[in-house]
Amino acid sequence: MRRLFTILVAITAIIAGAAVLQLKLAVQERADKVKAIAAQIHEDREAIRVLEAEWAYLTNPRALQDKSVRFLALMPPKAEQILEDPTTIPFRPRGVEAEEDPGVLLPARGEKKDDKAKPKAKKGTSL
Amino acid sequence: MRSASSYAGLSLEGQQKSALEVARNRLMVAVLLFFAAFAVMMVRTVELGLSTPEEVQVASRQIEVPAVQFSRADIRDRNGEVLATNLEGASLYANPQEIKDAHEAAVKLVSVLPDLSLAEVESKLASGRHFVWLKRKLSPREKWQVNALGIPAFYFQREEERVYPHGRLAAHTLGFVDVDGNGLGGVERYFNDRLADKSMIDQPIKLSLDTRVQYALTDELEAAMSAHQAIGAAGLVMDVNTGEVIAMVSLPDFDPNSVSGAGGQERFNRVTQGVYELGSTFKTFTFAAALDQGVATLNDGYDATKPIRIARFTINDDHPKSRYLTLPEIFAFSSNIGTAQMALDLGTERQQAFLSNIGLLQPSNIELPEVGAPLYPETWRKISTMTISYGHGIAVSPLQLASGISAMVNGGRLNAATVVENPDAWRTGKQVISQSTSRKIRQLLRLAVTKGTGGRADAVGYRIGGKTGTAEKAVAGGYDTRALISSFVGVYPMDDPRYVVFALLDEPRGTKETFGFRAGGWVAAPVVKNVVLRTAPLLGVAPKREDDGLYQQLAMMIEKD
Incomplete structure (x- = not known):
């Protein structure tokens, strides 16, 4: 009885030891992963700075104007193309809003200012 | 190790027994303590294994992302x-x-x-x-x-x-x-x-700059500068209510990425550092002072039949009508003769105090090191009062002018010009003229565009008001009649002013399109018009049909002939 008990304790101790070691290794592995992710975040943040600057460079108004003139037939909007209040468009169904298209990404910061200035899109069809 | 029964046998006998008993009891205490400790550890281990980790523990574990190192803020x-x-x-x-x-x-x-x-x-x-x-x-x-x-x-x-x-x-x-x-x-x-x-x-x-507006202004000024072969140009868009500078352009300019090639001419900021005699745009201030202090009302008028001769100077009109002019007419046709007489009625001291109050006699407080101090006569004589009333004999920076014009149209509050975004700046403004005077100035500015010298600035739908300014450049010993500073200061929309747009061309030349004219109304006004047409949609100003009633009363007083 006593011997059995001793053996049981010894086995428990060995198992417990092994489990703790296992746990330690697992924790270490996780810690390494966290460190690697932190390093990745750091690298990404640096890359974001470079990309932001590059984005600003590539989308500067002069470059956009050049491209617009070269590839698009867009003209500056005339006063009569701009509506302050879309409800003044005749025969426009009221209360029916166009569904948001998740495929279209709009920068949040620009939205507020632009919505007032949106040219009347359906000029031809509504009249 | 002996068997347990031998201990039990011995325990029945004499003193030896009691000594062994004590030893055994002590041992048992130690064993029990160890068991207790192990039991605690086991329970704790099981508890840790079963329990979900607490939120606090996760949060307190700091994951350190090394900060991106750079030595200057964006x-x-x-x-x-x-x-x-x-x-x-x-x-x-x-x-x-x-x-x-x-x-x-x-x-x-x-x-x-x-x-x-x-x-x-x-x-x-x-x-x-x-x-x-x-x-x-x-x-x-x-x-x-x-x-x-x-x-x-x-x-x-x-x-x-x-x-x-x-x-x-x-x-x-x-x-x-x-x-x-x-x-x-x-x-x-x-x-x-x-x-x-x-x-x-x-x-x-x-x-406070808006890149898109900045570019539109730059583009239009560059076009005008090359069309009129001007040696320089300056432009400014300012929010009238907050004093925030939305765009500020000085040409020729430089590339800050490689400054080495740029000389003083390119680095010179004409908007804040350059001071110019801006000509008739100053009449706005003379009118505001006279109307605000009750020296004249809009129903008054002055005789502009012939030039004024004072000392060795002659004050002429650029667009002479040679008749009695009402106040709105004096403003719309930009009559120097009428304005000078009004300034005399206003008086030197009150004129000086008014200009000082709207910050035209002190350097601007803008957050830039390149700020030019205004130039004006030390002793302000009668002739100075008269010439300063229409913008000659005093040189201020375009920025100061725009700040002053903002205060004239926004209901009379003067805000310090700023290049840092500050939408709450309107709270700190200082009342310099009354609301009703400001309303009259708005009407006058609008009529100067619809009926007067600023017609080429009228962007359809945006209700621009403004004043042209043309001044000969001061050179040693007098004025150079061949070199002009042509400018236009516009405000829109006139029924609820939001932005001041200013354009200035340095020594423009007339072209076939302008029939050889090079005054502000011909060369600078179209720049302002184009800038407004391009930027109003960006700045959220919607075009609408004008309420003619706002200007009807004054418009009747202007006789076109």
């Missing part, structure tokens, strides 16, 4: 667009000792960095030294290309570089930095300590 525009940022650059150096074939390495390097000279690189690589600089400040792409060459003797030294992605755009406001990253002009210099402050490095400075 500058952004009001929409968050990057105007100036620090990027990690790399400088290329080589250890020629490690190079076997200097010629081949040089040819390869020059193929990716074409601005290096082959002979020079080759001599450097063949020099046998341990260290030679090859090129400072490579772009990330160039660095990648050099790495792709796969030559082990090339090394990079990490360096930081201030980059202005928009190039020349808004260069005068931004300023520039030296090689060590110290601000040497514009906002870079004014906020140098703040930008380099380690504790605020990740908070960019947000300027």
Whole structure:
């Protein structure tokens, strides 16, 4: 009885030891992963700075104007193309809003200012 | 180890028994203690294994992401667009000792960095030294290309570089930095300590500029400058209610990314540093002072039949009508004779006090180191009062003028001009004229466009009001009649003013399109019109049909002939 008990304790101790070691290794592995992710975040943040600057460079108004003139037939909007209040468009169904298209990404910061200035899109069809 | 029964047998006998008993009891206590400790540990282990980890524990475990190291904060525009940022650059150096074939390495390097000279690189690589600089400040792409060459003797030294992605755009406001990253002009210099402050490095400075408006103004001024072969141009868009500068252009300009080639002429900020006699735009202030202090009402008029001769000067009209003119007519037709007489009625002291009150006699407080002090006569004589009333004999910066005009139209509140985003600035304004005077000035400005000299600024739908200004350039000993400063200051929309737009051309020449004219109404007004047409949709000003009733009463007083 006593011997059995001793053996049981010894086995428990060995198992417990092994489990703790296992746990330690697992924790270490996780810690390494966290460190690697932190390093990745750091690298990404640096890359974001470079990309932001590059984005600003590539989308500067002069470059956009050049491209617009070269590839698009867009003209500056005339006063009569701009509506302050879309409800003044005749025969426009009221209360029916166009569904948001998740495929279209709009920068949040620009939205507020632009919505007032949106040219009347359906000029031809509504009249 | 003995069996337990032998202990039990011994325990029945004498003193020995009691000694063993004590020892055994003590042992049992120790054993029990150990068991208790192990039991606690087991229970705790099971508990830890079963329990879900507490939130607090996770949060308290700090995961440290090394911060991105850079030594100067960004500058952004009001929409968050990057105007100036620090990027990690790399400088290329080589250890020629490690190079076997200097010629081949040089040819390869020059193929990716074409601005290096082959002979020079080759001599450097063949020099046998341990260290030679090859090129400072490579772009990330160039660095990648050099790495792709796969030559082990090339090394990079990490360096930081201030980059202005928009190039020349808004260069005068931004300023520039030296090689060590110290601000040497514009906002870079004014906020140098703040930008380099380690504790605020990740908070960019947000300027009041709007890149899109800035570009529209630059583009239009450049076009006008080349069309009229002017030697310079300046322009400004300002929010009338807050004093925020939305766009500020001075031409010719420079590229802050490479300042070395730019001379004083390019670096000179004509909007804040340059002071000019701006001519008739000043009549707005004379009218505001006279109307506000009850010297004249809109129903009054002055005789403008013949030029005024005073001392050795003659005051003439550029658009002479040679008749009695009502006040609205004097403003719309820009009559110097009428305005000068009104200034005499106002008096020197009151004129001086008024101009000082709207900040035209002190340098502007804008957050830029390049600020010009206004020029005006030390002793303000009668002739000064008369000429200053129509903008001659006093030189102010376009920025001061725009601030003053803002106060005239926004209901009479003067706000300090600022280049830093500050939408609450209207709270700190100072009332300089009454609301009703401001309303009259709005009507006068609008009529100067619809009926007077500013007709070429009338952008359909945007209700622009404004005043032309044409002045001869002061040269040593008098005025140069061939060199003009032509300007136009516009405000829109006139029924609820939001923005002041100012355009100035330095020494413009007449063209076929302007029939040889080079006055403000011919060369500067169209610039303002185009800028308004391009930027009003961006700034959220909607075009609408004008309420003619607003101006009817005054319009009847203007007789076109």
